[in-house]
Amino acid sequence: MGSVRVLPVPSHAITHKQRIYASTSFLSGLPGMKRAFHIQQEERITLGVTVYLLGLACGCLVLAPMSEVYGRRPIFLCSMLFFTLLTLPCALATSMKEVLVARFFAALFGSAMLSNSPGTVNDIVPERYRAAAYSCWSLGPLNGPATGPIIGGFVFQYLGWRWTEWIIVIFAGAGLLLMLLVRETYQPGLLRNKAAEKRKATGDGRWHSHYDETTSTPWQILKTNLSRPLRLAITEPILIFWNLYTATIYGILYLSFVAYPIIFSDIRGWKPGASGAAFTGVSVGTIVAIISEPLLRRLINSHRPEPDTGRVAPEAMVSVLCIAALVTPLGQIWFAWTCAPSSIHWIWPILAGVPFGAGNTWANIYSCNYMAQCYGMYAASALATNAVARSLMGAVMPLVGKPMYATLGPNWAGTLLGLLMVVLAPIPFVFYRYGGRIREKSTLIRNMQVEAFILAGGSGTNEAARTHTSA
Secondary structure (H helix, E strand, O other), X not given: OHHHHOOHHHHHHHHHHHHHHHHHHHHHHXXXXXXXXXXXXXXXXXXXXHHHHHXXXXXXXXXXXXXXXXXXXXXXXXXXXXXXXXHHHHHHOOOHHHHHHHHHHHHHHHOHHHHXXXXXXXXXXXXXXXXXXXXXXXXXXXXXXXXXXHHHHHHHHHHOHHHHHHXXXXXXXXXXXXXXXXXXXXXXXXXXXXXXXXXXXXXXXOOOOHHHOOOOOHHHHHHHHXXXXXXXXXXXXXXXHHHHHHHHHHHHHHHHHHHHHXXXXXXXXXXXXXXXXOOHHHXXXXXXXXXXXXXXXXXHHOOOEOOOOOOEOOHHHHHHHHHHHHHHHHHHHHHHOOOOOOOOOOHHHHXXXXXXXXXXXXXXXXXHHHHHHHXXXXXXXXXXXXXXXXXXXXXXXXXXXXXXXXXXXXXXXXXXXXXXXXXXXXXXXXXXXXXXXXXXXXXXXXXXXXXXXXXXXXOXXXXXHHHOOOO
16 A cells, blocks of 8 residues: 555656656757757757647647546656657667657657646645645656756756757656556546456455446546546636636746746857756746645635535635736746846746745646546546646747747747736636636536535445446
């Protein structure tokens, strides 16, 4: 039981960090790839980030619902194996086309860590500790984008661009070994397996789980689960608005991986390693956000419990998102007006990354936590829609970054991004006030609560377990 309870959260943090680190460290080797492949237009190399994030988006749509049919563990292990193997061609590529194709398929298969890891945390961690668990887990994926250019910049400067890919291969192989120690966590799958073991051991065909009570074929179940993320994305107001909000913030974060080299390499003349180290402010902001979790948990738990459950409502999480909605645009606008001209001391734009990184981290942690609490056993599908939305926005924004900064200049380009965040800032405040009413109107959430009630009510005695739900 120890590995079930303890290993998944840090294991998923590490492996998820590898996926996100791979998306941004790639840009550190841009000058080397330009020389190696005789490319004049930087946008062709920036496509490496775009195709990677598109691969993540496509993979999330398939691998998240598949985990709700076959379980989390088989999907994770296959994902880790194929990600490791498909990253090898990136390090050995002889053309940019090979790099782009390999990165797309590596991300496609590696996306399970992005879409399914939050669902695993939701599977095993009690609700009262879930915010702390998400904070621990998020140290990996949310600090991954910032550490990508920090590490990648120095790796490229001293070892060359191919080593930025070899390091990903090494980390991925180690992550695969780590994931072998993690057991299955998906409750319906565990109950189905337990009932099957009981039937085999006792010869009594009456042992079954609540989740066995279906006449659907495996293909019908898979088809339903594959379509679920799309249905959720277009029918659930909770997901529609939170996907819009978090995807925009995430897209602006990825645009900064184009903006920072413009500011620190082109305008200020820094070398690749030092330019990558400029993301230290964002990384520090991420760490500050995570270590502040005990204080934020107090804020969350200070809300009045719901009378029917005795627990605080999911909207208590949104109180933190209201803080994020204020500090994130503050950091972005601060950066916009201190990044240039170069006569302004370099410390000011780097310090601006602290509130920006903290707000980004809070937005991701507590929006994931909120959606997971709302959708329970369907958290993987719900969070997959969010991962897809974020990946798509992250794929597009780097492509517009260089033209936008060239046209508007660094000050006004950054200001435009900050104002976009301000426009979306009311979303957390609306959900903080009216989120409970919005949840009550969700048919899926109501049906899920009924299923949870049946499952809980059927586990009281052995006889009930034998005739209704699970042994």
